[in-house]
Amino acid sequence: GESVGLHLPTLSVQEGDNSIINCAYSNSASDYFIWYKQESGKGPQFIIDIRSNMDKRQGQRVTVLLNKTVKHLSLQIAATQPGDSAVYFCAENTGNQFYFGTGTSLTVIP
Amino acid sequence: GAVVSQHPSRVICKSGTSVKIECRSLDFQATTMFWYRQFPKQSLMLMATSNEGSKATYEQGVEKDKFLINHASLTLSTLTVTSAHPEDSSFYICSAREGAPRGTQYFGPGTRLLVL
Numbered sequence: 167g168e169s170v171g172l173h174l175p176t177l178s179v180q181e182g183d184n185s186i187i188n189c190a191y192s193n194s195a196s197d198y199f200i201w202y203k204q205e206s207g208k209g210p211q212f213i214i215d216i217r218s219n220m221d222k223r224q225g226q227r228v229t230v231l232l233n234k235t236v237k238h239l240s241l242q243i244a245a246t247q248p249g250d251s252a253v254y255f256c257a258e259n260t261g262n263q264f265y266f267g268t269g270t271s272l273t274v275i276p
Numbered sequence: 277g278a279v280v281s282q283h284p285s286r287v288i289c290k291s292g293t294s295v296k297i298e299c300r301s302l303d304f305q306a307t308t309m310f311w312y313r314q315f316p317k318q319s320l321m322l323m324a325t326s327n328e329g330s331k332a333t334y335e336q337g338v339e340k341d342k343f344l345i346n347h348a349s350l351t352l353s354t355l356t357v358t359s360a361h362p363e364d365s366s367f368y369i370c371s372a373r374e375g376a377p378r379g380t381q382y383f384g385p386g387t388r389l390l391v392l
Contacts, residue, residue, distance in 0.1 A: 174317050200380065209282075209369050209383035210320070255319060257381075262333075263310065264371075264381055266320045 174253060176271045185243040185274075189256035189267045194237060198259035201230060201241045203252045204269075210255060213241070248274045278304050280372050282384035289360055290392055297355045297387045299370030305350035306372035310381065311343070314367040326353050360391045 179185045191199070197218040202210035216223045216230045216239075223230050229242040239256050251274045257264040279302040289295050299309060308327050312320040324340075326332040326347035334340045344356040353372075357364055367388055371381040 174319075202383070207367075207386070207388070209280075209371075209386045212380060212382065215380060262308070263322055263325055265322060266312075269319045271317075 174269050174271045176273065178273045178275060179246050181248060181274050181276050182245055185241075185246045185250070185272060187241045187243075187254050187270045187272065189239040189241075189270075191237050191239060191256065191258040191267065192265075193258060193260045194234075196258035196260050199230070199232065199239055200257045200259075200264070201228075201239075202255045202257060202266075203250075204255065205252045213254075243272075246272075246274050248276055250274055278302075278372070278374065278382040280306075280370065280382045280384040282368075282370055282387050284387060285385060286388045286390075288390045288392065291361050292359055295357045295360055295389060297357075297368055297370075297389075299353045299355070299372065299384050301351045301372040301374075301382075304372075304374045306353075307350065307375060308373045309347055309353040310371045310373075311345060311353075311355050312369045312371070314369060314386075316367075320369060323355075357389065360389070362391045365389055365391045 200215040201213040204210045214225045214230050227244045231240045253269045253271050255269045256267045281300045283298045311323045314320050323338045324332045324334045326345050328347050328350050332345040347353040369386040371383045373379045373381050
């Protein structure tokens, strides 16, 4: 498989600041990407998606940027709130399956 | 968004027993369901992909005789961990997709398995 089981990197931000979470994907043929949020002991929750024919997509307080040249994806969260504390995963769609990145643990400091 | 449920949410069993986990799509028909496992502080590892009415496709390194998957209907898939051992203790998460291969996956809440 293409998912990686490494220990999570962490990011701490002050409440109200913007957060940027990065993800490198592995397959240049992947054409659909999703960011998920996972709170402790729960399943992943869909945040935002982007297809490979786009470079940027915005949602409510979140923006996803896609750089296909370097196979890099980022999630920007504006005005980060304590409720945003969670682990964030990017997932790339390759054929019939999704493969997950390592994930980043975001902690928001009140 | 679409709702996916899992049952049970938590199970403790003795080594050597088999455990069945159910995954249901509650408000849509899932042509494809996926099973993942997740160890603490790690990412989700895809175990297998199942399409309704056909045999599951297992990822490399996942024993299909150990992890039996049945996708008997468009709303139900089951994962049976046979002869469970302590190293099988993990968080098992299913997801379901409604249609096209590029469609969004919706995840269940996960099942915490502890094998004593």
